[in-house]
Amino acid sequence: MTVQKTPPGMEAIEKIEDFIKVNRLRPHTRIPCEKDLCDLWGVSRSTLRQAVDELVENGILYRVMNKGVYVAEPRYPRDMAGVDAMVRDLIDQGHDVSKRIISMEEIEASKQIARKLRVMLGTKVYVIIKCRRIDGVPCTIETTYINAERYKGFIDYYNEDVSMDPIFESHYNSIQTSGTEHINVTYATQAEADVLGVNSGDPLFYASGVALDQNNETVMFYKQLIRSDKFVFVCTVES
Amino acid sequence: MPREDYKMPIYLQLREIIRNKIEDGEYMPGTAIPSENKLAESFGINRITIRNAVDALVNEGLLRRIQGKGVFVVGNKNELSIEEHAGFVGDAIRNDTRISVKELQKSERQAGNKYANLFGLELEDEIYYIRQMHSINNVETSIEEFFLPKKVLPSLDMINSSVFTFRDIMSFYGIKLKKMTQSLRIINGSAKIRKQLNIPDGVAVLLLECDFYNENNEVIAHSISNIRSDMQSFTVSMHKTHYSKD
Numbered sequence: 001m002t003v004q005k006t007p008p009g010m011e012a013i014e015k016i017e018d019f020i021k022v023n024r025l026r027p028h029t030r031i032p033c034e035k036d037l038c039d040l041w042g043v044s045r046s047t048l049r050q051a052v053d054e055l056v057e058n059g060i061l062y063r064v065m066n067k068g069v070y071v072a073e074p075r076y077p078r079d080m081a082g083v084d085a086m087v088r089d090l091i092d093q094g095h096d097v098s099k100r101i102i103s104m105e106e107i108e109a110s111k112q113i114a115r116k117l118r119v120m121l122g123t124k125v126y127v128i129i130k131c132r133r134i135d136g137v138p139c140t141i142e143t144t145y146i147n148a149e150r151y152k153g154f155i156d157y158y159n160e161d162v163s164m165d166p167i168f169e170s171h172y173n174s175i176q177t178s179g180t181e182h183i184n185v186t187y188a189t190q191a192e193a194d195v196l197g198v199n200s201g202d203p204l205f206y207a208s209g210v211a212l213d214q215n216n217e218t219v220m221f222y223k224q225l226i227r228s229d230k231f232v233f234v235c236t237v238e239s
Numbered sequence: 240m241p242r243e244d245y246k247m248p249i250y251l252q253l254r255e256i257i258r259n260k261i262e263d264g265e266y267m268p269g270t271a272i273p274s275e276n277k278l279a280e281s282f283g284i285n286r287i288t289i290r291n292a293v294d295a296l297v298n299e300g301l302l303r304r305i306q307g308k309g310v311f312v313v314g315n316k317n318e319l320s321i322e323e324h325a326g327f328v329g330d331a332i333r334n335d336t337r338i339s340v341k342e343l344q345k346s347e348r349q350a351g352n353k354y355a356n357l358f359g360l361e362l363e364d365e366i367y368y369i370r371q372m373h374s375i376n377n378v379e380t381s382i383e384e385f386f387l388p389k390k391v392l393p394s395l396d397m398i399n400s401s402v403f404t405f406r407d408i409m410s411f412y413g414i415k416l417k418k419m420t421q422s423l424r425i426i427n428g429s430a431k432i433r434k435q436l437n438i439p440d441g442v443a444v445l446l447l448e449c450d451f452y453n454e455n456n457e458v459i460a461h462s463i464s465n466i467r468s469d470m471q472s473f474t475v476s477m478h479k480t481h482y483s484k485d
Contacts, residue, residue, distance in 0.1 A: 003365070004346040014353035022356065058426050058446065075424065111263045179477040185425055185443050185468035186299055189251050203425045203443035203468070211477075228425035228443070235475060238418045 012043050012051035017060065020071055027073040031061070059229060075232040076134065078205075083142065083224070084165045087132075095134055102129040102141075102195075104155050106148055116210055116221035117147050124148040126155050131195055138196050139230050145221040164220075174213040181209030183233060186225070196227055203228050249284055253292035261301055261312055271309035272302065298441050300469035339377075344370040347389065357450075357458050358388045365389045372435075379436055380470040387460040414459070418452040423473065432465045443468045 006014075016031070025031070032040070038048050052069055055061045062072045078086055087097050109123045117125065126148045132140045144164070146154055150172075157167045168174040186206040193200040205226040211219045247255075260266045273281070278289045293310055296302040303311050348368050350360045358366070369385040391414065428436075428444030438444065445468045451460040 002346050004348055004368075006348050006351055006368075011351060014351050018352035018356055022352075054429050057429060059424065077422075110259075112259055115263075181475045181477065183423065183473040183475065184299065185445065185472075187295070187441070189247060191247060201441070205425065209475075209477075233423040233473075233475075235421045235423075236418065237421075 008043055008047045009050055009054075012041065012047050013054055015041055015043075016051055016055060020060070025071045027071050029071045030068045031071065033068060075230055076139070077234040078207075078226060078231045079234045079236075083132075083140075084163050087163070090134060096136065097132065097134050099130045099132045099160055101160055102131055104128045104158070106155075109145075113145050113221060116218070117145060118218050119147055119149075126151070128155070128158065130160075134230070137230070139227050141192060141195055141225040143223045147218070150217070168213070168219055174215075174217065174219055176211045176219050177214050178216075179209055179211040181207055183207050185228075188225070192225060196225070198227060198229070205231060205233065207233075250288045250291040250295070253278075253282065253284065253289065254295045257292060257296060258301065266312045268312050271311050274309065298439070298469060300472070339374045341372040341374070342369070343372055343382075344368065350388070354386055354388075354461070357386075357461060359457065360388055367392070375470060378470060379467075381464050381466040382432060382435060383462060383464040385460060385462045391459045415454055416451050416459075417454045417456065419449055420452075421447060421449045423447050425468065428465055436465070436467050438467055439469070445471070445473075 016037075019025075019031070031037070034045060034048055034052075037043075038045055041048075043051075052061060052063075056063055056069075059072055059075065061069050063069050076086075076090065090097050105127055107125055107127050109117065109119055109121060109125045111121060113125055114121045114123060117123070119125070124147075126144075126146045128144045128146070130142050130144075131138050132142065148154070151168070151174075153171075154167065157171060158164065165176065168176065184206040185203050188196065188198055188200055188202045188204055190200040192204070193202065196204075198204075205228055206223070207226060208221075208223045210221050213219050257266070257272065260272075266272050272278075272293075275286050275289045275293070278284070279286045282289075293302060293304070297304055297310070301313055303313050305311060346368055347365045350358065350362060350364045350366050352362065354360065354366055355362045355364065360366070366386055366388050371383045371385075372379055373381045373383060424446045425443050426446050427433075428438065428446075432438075432444065436444075445464075445466040447462075447464040447466060449460075449462045450458050451462075453459045
């Protein structure tokens, strides 16, 4: 097999990534100026600039006009343990997480919702729509559908100061144990953009799924719009 | 903020109507949706608005426009057969999916700073670098790069990576993977990648990065995939152990 020299552009990107990691640069730390890095690594200005461009594009670095290049805030990890677990982790890390209920109402299940919740068409269903903020920045719009006959009175227990999981557990003896989630990309509508503080048409994660409890009963069907500039989906699989 | 809101612009309302009809199975995968004229007539909306709604769903990968034939439902998603590693399982957005792998590059290179640190090597130690183009039904969908130390798999140069995926190769050689961590982010993608994958304007790129660990908890391989977000989505199965209950 041929031994090939790593292309300069690729090498420059790897060097910058490694530089941030090895030196444990904190978010919003300025990296050395272009000229210093070029001298340090023996790469051309244009190569380095392209490497920085790509890392800016990928959200690893950001540029401030006339000032320099800084390490970006890492994106929040959203893992498959679900939103409640994510919120607990973020709070543990010292973040301020709050939510605002946009609407909470009872509807009759449409065909799609009925199928997802495995109920008859027209069954009473609670729909809760909320926006979650992290350190004051709106990050997600979450729509949750809950069978209102099985979880009668859920919306009386739920408010902006409590999480859903403990209510399912303590009032309905329903513990979420499994589920399936689909992750897609969608683009913000004007109304969504207004709530999330992004531009209309910006890409968002669109995660939808169902959660099942210990008896394999459907607990909820949810759709979440998640800012792609703030979140990274992560997953660990152990065998 | 429901996506079905009467105050939303008409084209977005129509987008959600079409989305629901696809999800409900009224518009079947592989079939054409009604023509723009028909939709315009039945909803009493002008054709430009119809077109905007359809374009939005084409960008999301739910519909595909075929010149001179109409707009077809891409439909339900099929899983790629990588479930032994579970995690994010790539769903090709199509039924009767055919996946092909083309080797773009296979070579040896020096580890360099990043991979020396990741794999616990010296800067000059050699690693394999493989770049593949993955296509789904002849549409180029993702570019995947693999990095692994030469000592992990000394005979990699014998293997045709156009026929087998990296995960296949690992299992052929009995390399026990203890753990895999993955991250999935949405990016715009470099101009080069967008051009190579022929990505339409307005369509984002999914960047999937994986670290593979052996039984000693050492990283033995790393992969970086740039994926067309209109061609592929992901499924995650959640199991009891993944819920951290406090």
